[in-house]
Amino acid sequence: MTLSPPPLPGRPRALALGAVHPAVGEVQTKLNEVHARELAAGRPGLPFAPLTVDMLFGPRTRAAVLEFQRRVFVDPGDHDGVVGLRTWAQLDAFLAGAPPLAPPDSPPRARPVPEVRRDALALLRAHVPSTAGDGVFDVIAKDYGAACLRHPVPRCGTTCGFLPHWLLWRLGCQDREIVNRAEPGGYVYRPGQNIRRLWNLGQLPFVSALNGELAAGQRPGPGDIVFIRGADNRSEHVCVFLEEVQRAGRTFWRSADAGQREGGLECARERERELVLGPRTASLRGGQDRTVIGWLSLAHLNFGEAPAVTDPPRTTGEADAESSATADLSDAFFAGMRAVGAALDAQPLHLLQVMMAESGIRADAHNAHGHASGLIQFMPATLLRLGWTAGHEAFRRLSAEEQLPFVERFYRPYKRYSLNSTARLYQATFLPATLAGGSDPDTVLTGRDGPYPSAYAANSGLDRRRDGTIRVSDLTAAVDRRCRGPRWEEARARLEGASPLPPAPIPPVPVPPGPTPPGPGTRPTLRAGAQGEAVREAQHLLNVIHARELAAGRPALPGAPLAEDGAFGQRTRAVTVAFQQLAFPGQPREHDGVIGSRTWARLDEWAGGAGPSPQPPPPQPVPPTPPPGDPAWTQFKADVVRIALEEDARWHPGGAARSETDPAMRPVLRGYWMDGAGLGGVAADRAIDDRTPWSAAFISWVMRRAGAGDRFRYAAGHTVYCAAAKRNRLRGDLANPFWLSRITEVAPQPGDLVCTGRQDSGVTFENVDDGQARPSHCDIVVEAAPGRLTVIGGNVGNTVGRKLIRVDERGLVLTDGGQRQYYAVLRVRTDPTRE
Structure with missing residues (x-):
């Protein structure tokens, strides 16, 4: 049956990756129905389905289209991930109950693509060393020559084609154009064949990199055959793709190559090429620039039983774990991922994608700049906030399974923002203050000139358009780019195969180094972060x-x-x-x-009664527990403390303080002035050049980033927002959490501000709102302990710094000696019903 109707009104002739059109929404809806029918019939569903009907033809939609095409079309040429006339017709016919295009007796695909890719990587790891080695190439040439070639090895022509052709034969490729065992010379794809001519013949379903597909985010998969054309437009090279890696904001392709060494000695080895997006070139180390013209995907071929070949024994030192790209991840980790996803109302696959982008799903991942650690690259201050007190080095020694409770704790405060996509989860990881602004693909999260210019400066590599902005779509693209390679494919397969019933319990919070846990029958040792x-x-x-x-x-x-x-x-x-x-x-x-x-x-x-008093009084009833506060503002205060600690760490890398005059800190200061105080770019630069005190801009920046919204009066002077907080209190504005109290009235808590005058300016609670400009300063309380407060402020010794403030037994700030100018506490009230 051949179905080639004209396009229906409103349907484009073709929909491909990157398309945005109402017809894409129709495709997504139809694929979701196909997915449901397949599941109801006891067959596997479509990958990534059910799809979000967002009218955006993204990688997930393409993956579902590609799998649907594989199920209904016999010809691999139809497996292109593009919704054209035939795919439109087959979607309509399938949902209407018509039989698929493939005849009933068509042989099914013998081996699924993920299995073939895993076998390809295992073969390459067994035979191809990371550096060229004598004699290694002989094994490949011997196997290949015996099965496929009528000519001896020295007469085969170019040697680069040995490796991919040998690989396809070892994988059991059944396509006539690739391997014909009855005719040892092979067919179209064989060593010595001109690759440009082969490309032009169109006899194989190549993925072209010359028509924008590469720039749109499409990438080869493990085992795919990549074709490269030389800068002279005459030389060609072919290799086997292994994985894409990101390093220092640059993209590299790791591949397995066969070729010639010095003196003509053939060899096989792994190598890396730097992929430069835009001109789409691959820079060969030690060679000329060459253009990636495309690749032959294993997904477009059919594979049967592999030939029986006995591999030589592995060389000493090769670990058995090499056959698994995720040997370091336990089954309990993937079961725990499902439990964490359920707790957050998020898809476990989305969470796994963020982990792949952040750390490669490695619990020991470490970024020396700032000491970000673990699965989602926790900052040291974040770990402290989440209850881990043993330091980032000890945290990296935990297994992935043991880090999961901290992952859940990190995202739990943002659950109210609906973490229902990869973009939302990555947004919460990257810049949680932007969650309230939505997750439309074009939403600007940060920019060179604001908002959050410091965040842009630290992550400018995410800016795909080079227009000075980072948008939600950039985060999605970054995740998609990094979710490739054998480790990702295997991790995704293991997650999809993890049984959700019953869900594996999240492991208990690991106990950091400290006292030995007690034995049975005794009470446990308790630390910050413990529960129960x-x-x-x-x-x-x-x-x-x-x-x-x-x-x-x-x-x-x-x-x-x-x-x-x-x-x-x-x-x-x-x-x-x-x-x-x-x-x-x-x-x-x-x-x-x-x-x-x-x-x-x-x-x-x-x-029980034995205290320092010789005659302890009789037991007294426990005072009633005060009602819980507003969880939103309670979390806000925790976020204020977290952000302040993170900024303190940023200004003290390795323990040494950076000064405001350090050129590397200029973008940070610019962010304080623009995002905090609301200055424009020119005014911010002038403030930095004039060495204008920036402590109030720092406080305003922290408050805005923590999510204070329009409740806080952002300003370049402390008395401005203190006066606004005083007015809130005098009006009895219970809806606004920011109230100013006299320094003698309340004990500051973490997340509150303590306010003092400078230069004996005479600022007090009574005159702070009289409109007079008086030098002052405010710090953020990050810890309240008996006898002292730990506070962090901006422009403290020309840096972001911390100091100690003495308090009495009630927790009130002492106003003697060097603390005589303290005059107020700017409280963040967490209970809207109480003063």
């Missing part, structure tokens, strides 16, 4: 001790009473340290905020 009933019990005991201390007329535990929620956060840690200072006087090593066996014993002792 043991934490709830500790919080209850601390609350009991807090109440006893108050009843006895002694100072309470700063930060108590605690919410008995079973979560060991920074507040629980602060109260624990305060208790340890009381229970272990003169023993500073015990004041570590960790509840081990000794602290457990003292908790029991004090809560």
